[in-house]
Amino acid sequence: MIYKESDLSFFTRFALPVYNSNTGELERFNIFRIEMLIRHAADGNLYLYDIVNIKKETSTPLEQ
Numbered sequence: 001m002i003y004k005e006s007d008l009s010f011f012t013r014f015a016l017p018v019y020n021s022n023t024g025e026l027e028r029f030n031i032f033r034i035e036m037l038i039r040h041a042a043d044g045n046l047y048l049y050d051i052v053n054i055k056k057e058t059s060t061p062l063e064q
Contacts, residue, residue, distance in 0.1 A: 006050070007037060007038065007039055007040060008037070008040065008046070009035055009036070009037055009038070010035070010036045010038060011033065011034070011035050011036075012033075012034060012036065013031060013032065013033050013034075013057070014031070014032055014034070015029040015030065015031045016029065016030045016032070017029055018030055028045040030056060031056070031057040032054060032056055032057065033053075033054075033055050033057055034049070034051055034052075034053065034054045034055075034056065035051070035052050035056040036048060036050075036051055036052075037049040037050040037051075037052060
């Protein structure tokens, strides 16, 4: 894929909760780091072009 100078790249993190299947209690969060490619279109709008480089980070258990 060829990127134009007007295209943008953003890094962000998000977390998904992991629940115990028996008790339904929150056990931990799986944290992910992603890179989003944003296309700056000729009409002046910004569009999400792709999500790349998804990596799961190590997480620590919640403290009680």
